[in-house]
Amino acid sequence: MKRSRPTSSSTNLKTPRLDVRSRAELKALQSLMATAVFRPLTAQDGMQPRWLDGRRTSALAESFIKPNERLTSFDRLEIYNRVYWFRVLDCLYDDYPGLRAVLGERKFMKAITAYLAKYPSASFTLRNLGSRLEEFLRDEPNWIAPRVELALDMVRFEWAQVVAFDDEARPAITPDDILDTRPEKLRLGLQPYLSLLELNYEADEFLLAVKKSESAVLRSEASNTFEAMPHVSRPAKRFRPPKRKRIHLAVHRHDNMLYYKRLDPEAFVILKALRGGATVEEACLRGLSSTKRIGVDWGEEIKAYFNIWASLGWFCRFSKK
Amino acid sequence: MSIGLGVTGVPANSFNNFTEYGIGIGLRVPHYRHILGQKPVVDWFEIISENFMVDGGRPLEVLDSILEQYRVVQHGVAMYFGSADRLNREHLKKLKRLVKRTGTPWLSDHLCWGSVDGRYTHDLLPMPYTFAAAKVTAGNIREARDFLEVPICVENVSSYAEFHASEMTEWEFLSEVVERADCGILLDVNNIYVSSQNHNFDPYDYLNNVPHKRVGQIHIAGHSKFEKYILDTHDHPVLDPVWKMYAHAVKLVGRTATLLEWDDRIPTFDEVHHEALKANQFVDKLENAAA
Numbered sequence: 001m002k003r004s005r006p007t008s009s010s011t012n013l014k015t016p017r018l019d020v021r022s023r024a025e026l027k028a029l030q031s032l033m034a035t036a037v038f039r040p041l042t043a044q045d046g047m048q049p050r051w052l053d054g055r056r057t058s059a060l061a062e063s064f065i066k067p068n069e070r071l072t073s074f075d076r077l078e079i080y081n082r083v084y085w086f087r088v089l090d091c092l093y094d095d096y097p098g099l100r101a102v103l104g105e106r107k108f109m110k111a112i113t114a115y116l117a118k119y120p121s122a123s124f125t126l127r128n129l130g131s132r133l134e135e136f137l138r139d140e141p142n143w144i145a146p147r148v149e150l151a152l153d154m155v156r157f158e159w160a161q162v163v164a165f166d167d168e169a170r171p172a173i174t175p176d177d178i179l180d181t182r183p184e185k186l187r188l189g190l191q192p193y194l195s196l197l198e199l200n201y202e203a204d205e206f207l208l209a210v211k212k213s214e215s216a217v218l219r220s221e222a223s224n225t226f227e228a229m230p231h232v233s234r235p236a237k238r239f240r241p242p243k244r245k246r247i248h249l250a251v252h253r254h255d256n257m258l259y260y261k262r263l264d265p266e267a268f269v270i271l272k273a274l275r276g277g278a279t280v281e282e283a284c285l286r287g288l289s290s291t292k293r294i295g296v297d298w299g300e301e302i303k304a305y306f307n308i309w310a311s312l313g314w315f316c317r318f319s320k321k
Numbered sequence: 322m323s324i325g326l327g328v329t330g331v332p333a334n335s336f337n338n339f340t341e342y343g344i345g346i347g348l349r350v351p352h353y354r355h356i357l358g359q360k361p362v363v364d365w366f367e368i369i370s371e372n373f374m375v376d377g378g379r380p381l382e383v384l385d386s387i388l389e390q391y392r393v394v395q396h397g398v399a400m401y402f403g404s405a406d407r408l409n410r411e412h413l414k415k416l417k418r419l420v421k422r423t424g425t426p427w428l429s430d431h432l433c434w435g436s437v438d439g440r441y442t443h444d445l446l447p448m449p450y451t452f453a454a455a456k457v458t459a460g461n462i463r464e465a466r467d468f469l470e471v472p473i474c475v476e477n478v479s480s481y482a483e484f485h486a487s488e489m490t491e492w493e494f495l496s497e498v499v500e501r502a503d504c505g506i507l508l509d510v511n512n513i514y515v516s517s518q519n520h521n522f523d524p525y526d527y528l529n530n531v532p533h534k535r536v537g538q539i540h541i542a543g544h545s546k547f548e549k550y551i552l553d554t555h556d557h558p559v560l561d562p563v564w565k566m567y568a569h570a571v572k573l574v575g576r577t578a579t580l581l582e583w584d585d586r587i588p589t590f591d592e593v594h595h596e597a598l599k600a601n602q603f604v605d606k607l608e609n610a611a612a
Contacts, residue, residue: 018484018485019451019486020449020453020454020484020486021451021452023453024405029484031437033446034436034437037442037446038440038442064484064486065483066483066484066485068483068521069521070549076482079481079550080444080482083444084443084444087443087444120440120441121443123441124374124412125371125372125374127375165378166375166376166377166378166379166381167376167378168377169378257379
């Protein structure tokens with residue numbers, strides 16, 4: 001096949017050019033471009049004018065990207081830098097409406113920008129983009145001060161919903177499966193999609209109010225471009241913070257619909273114990289030893305708990321993993 | 322010029338065994354309710370593989386319902402054949418599970434890169450058009466095909482940057498890669514148009530010079546014009562210059578499975594489907610002329 005002539009350099013000859021004549025050189029070019037793409041934007045949503053070592057970013061861009069008559073090398077690299085940030089910020093903007101309502105739009109955007117700068121996506125799917133957000137905010141609570149506890153509650157609650165939406169469902173255990181096993185020997189697994197949360201605020205009611213007020217925003221799936229920062233076109237709304245109250249929540253799905261279910265404190269302790277590998281007997285004893293309620297028929301209460309949990313399909317075979 | 326018009330059951334070329342697939346559309350969330358409830362007649366659906374590479378829940382339930390009624394072809398956005406890093410084996414394993422589930426007759430992904438050292442840009446970044454890059458890319462495609470055990474078509478991406486390092490044109494690079502990998506092409510006509518405007522080349526040079534016998538699928542889509550460049554936004558109907566290119570492309574490659582992509586500001590299912598079916602008129606015209 002006839003080949004085009006190799007491109008001759010026509011601009012700044014002093015700028016060293018990157019060649020790609022081996023896998024190693026391809027890797028070097030891709031690493032350089034990725035570093036540029038991952039760098040946070042300026043306050044004006046542009047690419048940073050200075051590189052990590054203090055050089056002009058434009059000089060760096062010229063070393064590997066051609067300009068044309070309309071766009072400089074910097075301009076062309078900047079398109080990718082902007083698209084990356086618009087895409088990932090848009091994703092977290094949609095996935096964390098509760099955290100956004102707690103912090104306010106501006107503070108939320110600063111927090112998630114800092115998060116993504118520290119933890120760029122490490123998964124092929126944007127579904128996992130917020131997987132380390134709680135860890136980041138615990139390490140750097142200045143981004144969510146003064147509402148640290150509430151923000152952390154909300155992050156945990158919203159990540160639990162990601163898990164509940166599409167995490168694995170193992171075959172549910174039926175009463176017949178466990179009929180012959182005594183409670184002191186029986187260990188039950190809990191479905192991977194089920195999250196158990198102990199929260200300091202009524203995050204569930206707060207999030208329902210937030211979601212009710214927002215129309216669903218659908219994420220683009222395959223186009224490789226984004227036109228604007230997510231906060232530009234969407235109106236901000238202020239919400240009254242939720243009440244401070246210790247609650248226990250199960251975030252799960254049933255018939256592939258997402259649900260949050262409040263749990264009694266004792267029920268929460270039993271489920272946590274089961275997830276930790278305790279036998280049914282041990283778990284129930286832990287639940288009962290934690291109770292402050294009196295005058296309860298605990299035999300009937302625990303039976304009712306297990307009936308409901310089994311009917312929701314929460315139990316599966318116990319696995320040490 | 323070859324006019325590989327496929328007669329029913331006869332492949333138009335060795336990489337297009339599904340000549341009669343017709344016109345498909347991308348399966349998108351806003352249309353789920355309509356599709357599952359109304360069961361409209363659609364030739365086939367293209368799914369974004371990564372949206373269904375999950376362990377459970379609603380996505381797989383919807384997919385299984387769709388598979389009961391429709392033919393499904395997988396299209397990926399994160400295999401990154403052009404990455405200097407080796408392919409991610411965990412990604413491939415998940416993809417293979419999905420391939421088994423869907424029975425996709427072929428699988429496509431992009432001629433691009435998008436991750437480095439396990440960090441993902443979630444973008445389709447352009448390649449430097451060099452022989453070394455073509456060799457790496459073709460090796461990755463072969464590895465994926467061998468592991469997945471399904472034919473692969475690679476799609477040309479729209480791009481906004483060109484590299485000093487490039488040694489050839491984009492269509493020469495595409496040709497080099499698919500010949501080395503011995504794989505098919507998903508020819509995205511809109512992407513060719515977008516890149517031709519951004520990089521000042523004649524899009525018909527591109528169409529005329531790719532190996533037509535390897536084109537197994539065609540994409541069409543809408544784009545957005547900005548002051549200094551065009552963006553591949555998939556949020557509009559197909560524009561006239563792209564339809565003209567599509568007409569030219571089917572003259573060159575014959576009847577080929579064609580898909581309309583519409584990913585943002587998604588209108589009703591009927592609007593999207595109606596837009597996609599416009600492609601039929603170009604194929605019909607060609608077949609009438611041949612008759």
